[in-house]
Amino acid sequence: MELNRRTLLTGAAAAGVTAAAGGAAHAAGGRKPVKSLFGTLADGTKVYRWSLENGGTRLKVLSYGGIVQSLEIPDRRGRYANVSLGFGSLQDYVTKSPYFGALIGRYGNRIGAGRFTLDGRTYQLSVNDDANSLHGGAQGFDKRVWDVEPFTRGTDVGLRLSYTSADGEMGYPGTLRTKVTYTLTRSGDWRIDYEATTDRATVCNLTSHVYFNLAGEGSGPVYGHELSIAASRYTPVDPGLIPTGELAEVAGTPFDFRRARTVGEDIRVAHPQLLHGKGLDHNWVLDKGVTGRPEHIATLRDPASGRTMRIATTEPGLQFYSGNFLDGSLVGTGGSVYRQGDGLCLETQHFPDSPNRPSFPSTVLRPGQVHRSTTVHSFSA
């Protein structure tokens, strides 16, 4: 049975399910987010954790990297679980995080050889993934301290995060003023609005790198989750995970998620593309393309708990990464070791390496323009 949020809340209250420690708001249209100290960086900068709750969804966000440190949603019986992989300490985020929960900028995913040419000038970026630049370079937005302002607006609660990236940072041209808004709505949706402006022509591709496990982080692999993606094509990659430029049909391949099926069904098929990323780690070309309003593009469901997440976005691409590089060397938030496939990312984005692929939707941002994108995660059980 598909319960709506209000039913769930009532059900949870009736079952005596309690709010998380820290006493977040119980009702829709909840109160202001609550701030607590999470840790201190080596240079003395204090990092805070903000807790917010609305419509049955609970979110904890760090000022470091805009990281979603915890995302709790109920199952069909009202039992909460943290469905995002992460750590309990700031030290772990600083020293060994594979982008757990983080905001990604200036450029989500890879730029080949960490180099691109814009208006006749070639820019060399910070290279941090063999010969390529990944997720904004060695010190991307995931490793920056953001200004965070809480807000309540009608029945919404949320956080406004801002970070200004200096001209030349990680090799990118232009001062990029970035604002990201996390909103929890009264129906428990988690909405992300990205905005950026520049003072010189540059490229920009912002996303969020939450690793989802709808059975709860640390509970084992997500291969039994059912996934659908509204995409008839994907962008094949070379062995360095840089798109070849081709838009290949998903029909008849392990990349066909047009109808819901389990994540693990084809993960061991000896398709050459699966060998490059040790599993699924590709950009799906969303059939809807770039849109002015977020449109539904993917649904992820854990049949055992009933927890279901629907994603809507304005973006033209979705990087689906099946947690292939998790290798049992990290201990997560709840004290369990993360192994391969224990979480998956669904990163709404423009396509990887777009600055070097004129045929892909453009990621160029010029002075006077505003980069805008929105992604909404809706939960039910």
Ligand code: GLA
């Ligand atoms: C992205 C990439 C992956 C990997 C992860 C981080 O999703 O596509 O190849 O680099 O980030 O580990």
